[in-house]
Amino acid sequence: MKVRKSICVAAAAALALSLGVGCSSKSEEQQGAEGDQQVIKFAFAPDPVWDLLADSGELAKWEQENNVKIETSSTWDEFTYFAGGHGDIVSMATQETPVLEQETGIKTVTFGKYNYQRVPMLKRKGDPYNTLADIPKGSKICVSGPTSNTAFWTILAKEMHDLDYRVGGGDFELVVNDHFVNPTNLLRGDCEAAAVIPEAAIPQLRKGELEVMYDGKLPFQLYKEFAPNSDGKLHVSGNNFVATQEWYDAHPDLAAKFVELWQTGVDMWKEQKADTVRKYPQHFSVESEEDVNYMIDFVSGDNDWFVDKIALDEDWIANETQIWELQKKLHPDNANYLSEDAPTPRFEAINPQ
Incomplete structure (x- = not known):
């Protein structure tokens, strides 16, 4: 695991310097009295659904109703951001969470899914x-x-x-x-x-x-072809919502509300795919009308990598996390290898109101 360790340590150190922050666990707002506005430090890659939530006013409405401010950091390397101790919630692939815990000792809780592994x-x-x-x-x-x-x-x-x-x-x-x-x-x-x-x-x-x-x-359409006990549902997630165990255990109700927020977002995406691609072409790397239309067609059928439901359920968790056993069969020099005694990250099936 020398490859993963060197990547993680070096990148985390560089990120810490660039951000000018240390590895403190909670902000002053989070440590304030009950009733003070809470702050969620959230790292996420640039994303069209997040822009939908912000531009529609749904994000501001949610923050006001729940007395919460989400401070975002835009990054394509959420793993390193989390490993450096800089966030409360990140998006991370199912197969990455046990590697993170194995290499850093950080305890996590995965409490929502967002999109499936889509890289063909x-x-x-x-x-x-x-x-x-x-x-x-x-x-x-x-x-x-x-x-x-x-x-x-x-x-x-x-x-x-x-x-x-x-x-x-x-x-x-x-x-x-x-x-x-x-x-x-x-x-x-x-x-x-x-x-x-x-x-x-x-x-x-x-x-x-x-x-x-x-x-x-695409990968999420292929997984069932080699999964040990496939349930026929869509797996594996390229982005789940993952919190530190410390944050999740202190804010389970807020985690459920966070799931509600993102459910609103994916519902908007499902209803407005064409409009979303046209409104945010930068998220889909399309410029010409021909490319815009091709992208719309691509995500309109079975290739839509956004989940229907953010909240997890126990059956889905059991099938999704089988991939960890497959990682244990990899070559020990692989950055994605898991040892037999690797941590088993928590996945929580919560039920938003």
Whole structure:
């Protein structure tokens, strides 16, 4: 686990310096008397549903009704933000939480789901690859980093193809670059395949220059094909709402209200997909009318990666967290490997009023 430790420690140190803050547990507002406005420190990647909540006035209404202020930090690396001790709630993938606890000792509580793991494996048009097993060993594959969506593809590669897929070793050479750079890298031959968020490759997908491997399926549509005891529901989450155990145990009612807020947001998304894409094209990396329409069509069917229900239920939790057992079967040098005695993070099925 040296790869994960070095990444986590170095990035957390850099983030702490950039933010100019230490690892204090609670703000003065949170420690104030009952009735004082509470503050939630929340780290989240740029997101259209959050903008819907803010611009519609629903966020301000919720904050006023609950006497709460949400202080947000925009980051694509919520793992590092949390590991540095800077937040109360972050969004984090299911497979990341036990790695976080294993490497940092931070105890967490996952109390809501938000969207599913959506990063597909892409190939150039005409290339004879449908799965990772079709790609010659030793080939370069473009990825965004050693964890997050790479963890999913690591597990799929092991379970479906008995392949060792990881940064810094294994059966392929995984080349790390930004999501929005990797479509170009793939097209010019810098790699044989690339794991890229859909919205980073919409122009190339629309033009047919790039194609989604695995018969066009996204990760959350593929998981049931190798999950040990699939319940047929959608798994695995790319973003859950995860709090420190300290914060959650001190604010269970506020956590339930936080779930209510985000349920309002995803309900708005489901009702206003086309309008949302058109209103916030920057979140979908689309500019031309053709790309906007392609994006709308892409998320209008089974590819919609936003959940229907934020709150968790016990059956969903039991099936979702099976992925941790699959992580224990990975190569010990993999950043997503879990030891047999790895922590089992808490997942809470709460019932908002």
